[in-house]
Amino acid sequence: MALxxxxxxITLFDSEVKQAYQxxxxxxxxxxxxxxxxxxxxxxxxLASGVATxxxxxxxxxxxxxxxxxxxxxxxxxxxxxxxxxxNQTKVNFxxxxxxxxxxxxxxxxxxxxxxxxxxxxxSGTGTVANTIAEDGTSGSASDLNTGKIRAxxxxxxxxxxxxxxxxxxxxxxxxxxxxxQTTVQSSDYNSIRALVNxxxxxxxxxxxxxxxxxxxxxxxxxxxxxxxxxxFHKDSVGVGSGMGQKTxxxxxxxxxxxxxxxxxxxxxxxxxxxxxxxxxxxx
Numbered sequence: 001m002a003l004x005x006x007x008x009x010i011t012l013f014d015s016e017v018k019q020a021y022q023x024x025x026x027x028x029x030x031x032x033x034x035x036x037x038x039x040x041x042x043x044x045x046x047l048a049s050g051v052a053t054x055x056x057x058x059x060x061x062x063x064x065x066x067x068x069x070x071x072x073x074x075x076x077x078x079x080x081x082x083x084x085x086x087x088n089q090t091k092v093n094f095x096x097x098x099x100x101x102x103x104x105x106x107x108x109x110x111x112x113x114x115x116x117x118x119x120x121x122x123x124s125g126t127g128t129v130a131n132t133i134a135e136d137g138t139s140g141s142a143s144d145l146n147t148g149k150i151r152a153x154x155x156x157x158x159x160x161x162x163x164x165x166x167x168x169x170x171x172x173x174x175x176x177x178x179x180x181x182q183t184t185v186q187s188s189d190y191n192s193i194r195a196l197v198n199x200x201x202x203x204x205x206x207x208x209x210x211x212x213x214x215x216x217x218x219x220x221x222x223x224x225x226x227x228x229x230x231x232x233f234h235k236d237s238v239g240v241g242s243g244m245g246q247k248t249x250x251x252x253x254x255x256x257x258x259x260x261x262x263x264x265x266x267x268x269x270x271x272x273x274x275x276x277x278x279x280x281x282x283x284x
Contacts, residue, residue, distance in 0.1 A: 013101065014248035017263050020105025026212050027116045028109075030168045032272065034241035042241035043072040044272050073119075073270035075243050080107035081262035083253070104263045108246060114217040115269040117170070119238050120231045120279075123271035127156035127278035131227055135182060142283035145175035145230065146182035147189045153232035153278040154205050160275040166235035169207035172220045172228055175282050176211045207232060222284065230280045237276025242267040 034042060050064030082103055134140040135148045150169065157167065180197045183190050195201045202209055212219055222228040243266040253260050271277060 010248065010250050013250060013261070014263075016101040017105045017108070017248050018246060020101050020109070024106040024109025025113055026210050027113050027168075027170070030166075030208070030210070030235055031116055031269070032236055032239040034239065035245060037075070037241050037243045039243070040075050041072050042075055042239070042243070042268050042270070043070045044239040044241075044270065045070055046272055071239075071270050071272050073268040075241070075266045075268040077244075077264065077266050078108070078111050079262055079264040080104045080111070081260060083256055083258040083260055085256075085258045086252075087257065100261045104248070104261060108263055108265065110215055110217050112240065112265075112267060113212070114215070114219070115267060116238060116240055117218070117220065117231075119240070119269035119271050120170075120233060120277060121229070123238075123274050123277050125274040126271075127153065127160070127232075127275070129153050129156075129278060129280040131281040131283040135184065135187070142227075144178035144182055144284055145171060145280070145282045146179065147187070147193065149280050149282070150205055150207070150232075153280055154207070156278050157232065157234065157276065162234045162237075162276045164206050167207050167232065168235070169204075169209045169230070169232050170220070171209065171211055171230040171282075172222075173211050173213045174284055175228065175230055176209075178282075178284070226284045228282050228284055230282055232278040232280060234273070234276035237271065237273040238269060239272050240267065240269040 032044060034044070046069045048067040048069075050066040052064075053062045055061075080103075082100055084100065129149050129152045130139070131142040132139045133146070133149045133152050134143065135146040137148045137151060153169070176197055180190075180193050183193045192201075192204060196204050196209060220228055220230060244264070246263060246265040248261070248263040251260050251262075252258075
């Protein structure tokens with residue numbers, strides 16, 4: 001007789017994977033998101049700005065003639081799967097389920113974060129902050145993340161009229177650790193930075209600061225010169241979407257004498273407004 005798992009179990013498991021997936025996403029809600037996309041391509045509208053003109057009575061209305069365009073990306077299929085051997089577990093019991101929830105959910109969460117990071121990395125025409133920017137804003141020798149670099153990123157976004165709300169600063173754990181050491185004790189920023197490093201606050205200079213560590217998916221990569229690129233960006237500057245939303249299946253595979261627990265989704269990301277993105281190079 002064929003082995004089976006109740007629909008109630010699969011529903012419960014899928015719900016728990018969704019929770020773990022959302023919890024593992026460091027960048028959830030920090031980008032434009034579009035779900036249930038039909039087809040293989042995801043597109044986001046991009047509308048140029050215009051200039052209001054003086055209205056003269058009884059004269060023809062002068063249109064803005066704002067250009068309209070779209071940016072798009074081809075969606076990719078992703079899957080996170082793991083076997084549960086029937087000889088090790090009698091079906092997939094509740095103890096094994098919790099472990100599989102974390103393995104599968106975390107893998108999906110990190111992957112969708114990487115879709116966002118890859119989109120930021122691929123963006124062209126963005127603002128840049130060199131690794132030589134010192135704490136006081138002048139150019140010196142290559143250094144790790146400091147207040148001068150963050151201020152330079154803020155200055156660029158301000159100059160491009162990027163809204164202050166919904167700005168994110170994405171950095172590596174090494175950069176956060178170094179930030180306090182790069183800030184002089186006499187600086188007026190010192191106490192604020194110390195609170196940020198200690199985890200007492202998560203925002204500074206209008207940025208929601210998000211910190212991630214090393215990740216097998218790639219994360220914030222470091223090159224052969226020990227330079228790592230961090231990102232300051234606005235929510236509307238990068239989009240992430242999905243066609244097939246996250247779903248979970250649990251199937252018995254006789255050849256493996258195991259249950260195959262798999263969670264999958266189809267998605268893609270793309271930079272929308274390059275002027276809302278700043279690449280900050282840090283020498284570790």
